Amino acid sequence: MKPVIALTKGRVEKQFLAYLKERGIDSTPLVEKGRKLSVETDQATYFFAKGVDVTTYVQHGIADLGIVGEDIISEFQPDVFNLFPLPFGACKMAVAAEKNKVWPDRKKRIASKYTNITKQYYLEKGESVDIIKLEGSVELAPLLGLADAIVDIVETGTTLKENGLEVIEDIQHFTARVIANRSSLKMKRNILQPYLSTLQKEVAQS
Numbered sequence: 694m695k696p697v698i699a700l701t702k703g704r705v706e707k708q709f710l711a712y713l714k715e716r717g718i719d720s721t722p723l724v725e726k727g728r729k730l731s732v733e734t735d736q737a738t739y740f741f742a743k744g745v746d747v748t749t750y751v752q753h754g755i756a757d758l759g760i761v762g763e764d765i766i767s768e769f770q771p772d773v774f775n776l777f778p779l780p781f782g783a784c785k786m787a788v789a790a791e792k793n794k795v796w797p798d799r800k801k802r803i804a805s806k807y808t809n810i811t812k813q814y815y816l817e818k819g820e821s822v823d824i825i826k827l828e829g830s831v832e833l834a835p836l837l838g839l840a841d842a843i844v845d846i847v848e849t850g851t852t853l854k855e856n857g858l859e860v861i862e863d864i865q866h867f868t869a870r871v872i873a874n875r876s877s878l879k880m881k882r883n884i885l886q887p888y889l890s891t892l893q894k895e896v897a898q899s
């Protein structure tokens with residue numbers, strides 16, 4: 694029996710494969726998967742899903758482990774064991790607005806894909822705001838007058854800069870993380886432990 698791993702498609706997947714390679718784990722079947730959504734290697738069975746779905750599959754025990762951005766864990770608060778951080782996928786959640794923004798004399802409108810993080814952040818600040826949910830290209834909202842500011846992921850800052858926006862406040866720093874199904878961690882410890890040890894293995898940096 695092998696561990697079943699739910700892996701976030703896209704950015705996280707790419708960086709995770711590079712991370713496996715560094716640790717000498719053969720991930721050829723993952724690299725050559727084409728449009729297949731599930732692949733078996735010598736070490737594990739992997740399937741590929743969107744970040745939030747990764748947490749759902751792990752919570753329900755369909756996957757033993759998941760590789761997912763911490764932003765997703767923070768936003769959706771899944772009932773999973775949050776095991777350890779991985780040294781990639783570093784980014785931060787921040788409030789951003791147009792340079793030299795003149796704030797209107799009314800409740801602020803904040804656009805975000807991460808409405809729970811946004812709600813919690815302004816609740817803790819004691820500020821009442823209107824939150825507008827978007828699904829992507831959130832930087833457009835202040836430019837087009839839909840919102841006064843955004844709460845979004847900033848990595849290099851290029852997207853903000855190229856759209857005349859700047860960070861006003863940092864909310865939280867994130868990386869990719871390994872999560873586990875609560876019962877798998879107890880019941881399948883002997884299967885999961887060798888895999889988890891390999892993931893945590895230090896490798897000499899060249």
Ligand SMILES: Nc1ncnc2c1ncn2[C@@H]1O[C@H](COP(=O)(O)OP(=O)(O)OP(=O)(O)O)[C@@H](O)[C@H]1O
Pocket residue numbers: 701702703704705743744761762763764765782783784846847848849867868869
């Ligand atoms: N610059 C970045 N932008 C977005 N996410 C980043 C960035 N850097 C690291 N991440 C991490 O990568 C994860 C996946 O992001 P990715 O862009 O692949 O998919 P997505 O934005 O969730 O949605 P979609 O699949 O619709 O593009 C995020 O949840 C986050 O943890």
Ligand SMILES: O=P(O)(O)OC[C@H]1O[C@H](OP(=O)(O)OP(=O)(O)O)[C@H](O)[C@@H]1O
Pocket residue numbers: 828829830831832845846847848849850851852853
């Ligand atoms: O600081 P940067 O390095 O520029 O990265 C940040 C950008 O990357 C993400 O968008 P993504 O590419 O995932 O597209 P999306 O807006 O459709 O979510 C994020 O939402 C920012 O727009």
